[in-house]
Amino acid sequence: MLGTWVGGARHARGVSFRALTRSTGESPTPDGEIVARVRAGDPQAFGVLVTRYREQFAQYASALCGDADLAADALQEAFIRAYGSLDRCRDPDNFKGWFFRILTNQCHNVRDRRREHVSLDALAIGERSVDREIDRAAIRDALDGALSALTTGQREAFVLKHMVGLSYAQIAELLDEGVDALKMRVYRARDIVKDHMSEFLES
Amino acid sequence: MKRHRPLSPDAHAHLDGIGRAPESADERRILDQLNRALSHYRQNLQVPGPEVDDRVMAVVAAPQSTHRSLWRWFFAPVDVRVRPATAFVAGVALVLVLALVVPRVLPRGPGGTDLSSQSVLVQFELRAPAAQSVSLAGSFNGWSPASIPLTRTPESDRWRVTIPLRPGEHEYLFVIDREEWVADPHAHAQVDDGFGQSNSVIMVGPRGVARL
C-alpha cells in the first residue's frame, strides 16, 4: 500500500546543491547547462527547455501532424519522454537535435493514427458560406493530403523547408545529415506534392 | 494518380530561392500556384500554444520534487565543528525534525526517478508484442502514466527500460497503450493497492534486484 521506504542508515554522501544564478535578460542559458541543472535535482528547470522548443517546433509539429491539437499532443508526449530519458541524452549541448528526433517520431505516430479518422472538414465544407473559409480549408486539405503521400523522411524535409522555412544548412544540422542527400529528398518531395496537388493547382 | 513531368532543375533552383523563373510558362504557373498555396498554408497554420508547457510541467514537477534540494542539503558533507552540549540539543532536534521531514522527502530526477549516488539501476521488462506503447508508473514517479516509456527490444516482442531507483520498496505497474494497467510477472510480489486492484512490488537492495 505504501510508497517507498528509505534505507535505515543515512549515507553522508550527496551532491552539494549549487545555486545557479544567471541574470535574466541576457543571452539565454545554454541547453547543456539546463540539462545539468535538471539532472542535479531541479525539475522545474526543464520548463525552460519546454517553452524554448515548443516555440521553436510548434509550426513544424503542426504541419507534420496536420492538426494543431494533434501537434499539441505530440509535443506534450515528446517532452515527457525526453524528460524521462534525459539521463540518456548523450550530448546535452545538443538537446535540440535529440529532442527534435523524439518529437518527429511522435508526430509521425500521431499522423499514422490520424489516418483512421474520417476528415470532418470534407463533410462540413458545404456549410461554409464564406469563400475564404473554403479556400483555406481546401488548401490545407490538399497540402495535407499531399504530405501524406510522402515518406516520413521526405515529409520532414519538405515541412522544414517549405512550412517552417529553414535553409538547407539549418535543416542539415537539425537532421544531422549532409546537404546533398537532403536536397534530393526535398526535390523528390516537391515532385510528389506537385503531382498530388495537380488538380487543385490547375483549377 | 496521373504521373506528371518532374520539375526541372531550374524550377527547383527557383523554389530554393536562387535563379530566375523557369522558361516554360506551364511550369512557371505551377510554381506560382504552389508557392501561393504554401504561403497560404503557412500563414493560416494554427499552432499549439503555452498550454502545452503547463501540461508537460504538471507531469514533470510532481510535488515531491520541490524537496529535492532540501534532501541534498542534509546529506552533503558537513565539516562543521560543534561543541558537545549544543550538539546534543541541536542533534536531538535535528534527528526529530529530520525523521519528520526527510524520510518522506524523496529525491527525484527526470521522469521522477532518483539520481543520487546511492541509486541503483533496475531494469524493467514486459512481454507485450501487441502493444503500441508501454510505460512504467509507480511510487517513484508519482504514478505518472506517461513519463517513463519503455522501448521495444530488437526482437520486438518485449519492452524494456532501465531506471535508477533508491534502495527500498517500490510499487508500480506497467501501462499499456496508455490505458491498460498490468502487473509485472517478474516482481517480488503483488500487493493490494487499497483500491481493489494490485500493485507489483520490488525491494531494491544496494546491489540491485534479482527476481523471478
Next chain:
Amino acid sequence: MRRMAVVLGILLSVTAPMHGQELDVRAELMRRGAPPDFADRVAQLVTAAHREGLPHQDIANKALEGWAKRRHVPSERVLVALEGLMGAFRAGRDAARMAGISAPPMTVISSAGLALARGMTREQIADVIHAAPTPEQAAGGLAVASSLGAQGLEHAAAVRAVNDAFRDGSPPEHMLELPSVIANLIARGVPMSDVARSILEGRGVPGGPGVGIGPPGNGVGRPPGVPPGRGPPNLNDLPGKAKGQGKNSSA
C-alpha cells in the same frame, strides 16, 4: 553551527504549516485534470494527516495513484482508500508506541502501518522494533519483513530472518537483499515452507546475505540486465528512425 541553525530554521519552517504541501497535491491533481472538489477533499485529508502527525506525503502519493488509475477506480473509492490508509498509519503508530517508541518517526509509522496491513501482528512488529538498533533501522526491518510476507514467506519466519540480520551485525542495506534472495529461491522451485523451516530452525535463509557477502555470484542473485555501477546502457534507442541517430553533435 551556523549551518545547523540554518538547516533547523529551514526544516522548522518547512514542517510548520506546510501549506506548500497541501497546495502541491491539490494543484498537482488539478493539473492532471482532476475535478476541484475531489482535489479539495484530498487536500483536506492530507492536511488532517499532517496535523495528526501521520505520513501525509504517503497519503498524497496514494491520491495521485488513485487518480492515475481513475479508469478503474471511482474518486469516492480513492477517498475511502485514503481514509483507510490513515487508519493503518494510526494503528502502526499505536503498535510502535506499544513496542516502546514513544514518538515514532514517520518511517516507523509508515512501515508499521504497512506491516499491519499485510498481516503482521502487533507482537511481530514489536519483535522487529526490539531487535533493531535504531528506530530508523526498525522501519527498514518492518518493510523487509512485510515484503517477505507478501512474497509468501510466513510472517514468523520473515520476522526471524530480519531479526537475525539485525543481530548478526550485517550492514542494514543487506537486509534489503532478502526479497531478492527469496525470489531466487522461488525461481528455483524451493518451497517457501522449506525456507521458513530453515529460518525458524536457526539455519538461516539458504544463500542469504551473511553467506558470501562480497563479489557477485556468491549467494545473492545477480540482478538480470544492467548491474549497478555500470552507467546507463548504451541505448541509441529512440524508436523509429535509425538514420542520423549515431551522433548528437552539432554541425
